[in-house]
Amino acid sequence: MELSAGVWESLKAVRERSPLVHNITNYVVMNNTANALLAVGASPAMVHAREEVADFAVLSQALVVNIGTLSPDWVEGMRLAVHAARQARVPWVLDPVGAGATRYRTTTSAELARQAPAVIRGNASEVLAMAGEAGATRGVDSTRSSDASLEAARGLASRLGTVVAVTGKTDYVTDGSRVVAVDNGHPLMARVTGMGCTASALVGAFLAVEPDAVLAAARALAVLGLAGELAAEQSKGPGSLQLHLLDALYTLDEATVRARARVR
Template structure:
């Protein structure tokens, strides 16, 4: 299978269809993720109120739930949105930000993970925590490599019947049997806050046009990785990387995607 061709075809469909991606995400990254979704051609919505999340999830093409800045009201809204998405057969993504750091955060992530997300996207420490195989993390940063958590990711995907995407120097996406590795990206990217959250948002956009969740997650991560590489070529540091990343996402073309995609 030519995975790089699939990356381009899904990006082209995102641009053609402009899927509505409903995000319940954290205060830190709302602007970043909304602009990244716009740059790839999707239509972002940051909708959190308990009174409307169910209605909004039902009219969206994907839902992304990010637990970065938790509160009891937000968690209630997350559950309502997920229930609505599942009734409407809208695929949804869980980003268990900082799972393992506190009991409340870890418990919330585990509860949400049991509600049939199409994809769980996290760093190695977060995935290990959701899988019940890690005691603690250092805030929202990973203390493990993606390779260290691959087997735990496979077990978690199999037990929940979902796809788990572990991001790091190499990204691994698995449904418990298949494993796809994405080797695109740049060391400067983790210096920008919310890059993982942006990855989860893009996974939502690609799920809206690609029903195979393994492929959708791999394609989204490949696109972000390529854009990060291109942005880094023109950046002096993390501040300018943010600007160039949006331009790179917007300007990606078929020749560039096929030439630079490192997905296997």
């Protein structure tokens, strides 16, 4: 299937099936990611209490685990949700926010990464840190390019038997052998907090309708990047970009996706 056509087919499937996406994510982005999932056609649930995460994970079509605001209780909830999702064969996404910045983040990311995520989605510094290389992490922001981390992403994917999606100016998705590049996006997106977290949430939605994790991740990133481009064309700055981004996710049509999705 033509790559841009595949992007549209997966987006259409998300809209038709409205998959339930269970998110254990951070305080900073809950509203952003929930609204983005709704706009793209999925059904978000932000459930993190350890008393219910296992029950909820098995009801969902995908699980997204984001370690942006860590605490011991939340980490335990993540462990329980991941275990339940694996038992129920629910695909799950790991977003290792800030891996490499502190020992707690790095060890938590490494522990969860060993639990067979379908996709690990991170920026270049996070992926380099998880691969055991110096990522030059500055807090939760990347100081390295996605190009610089591609080989590390391939090695990490091969070692863990998973798919790694590293986002940046160009997004790369790899299972260690295949590599798909996504060239959609706009620099203004980097001025909105949690855009990477939104990317991970959308990857979860696309995993719910596309079993090939490489294709699911690449298509989700293409949709977000294209929506960002369309939003930037109407925005004066990052504040209005957020509003226009949700509208763009909601109104994306087949002709626009086929004409402007840049996946190779």
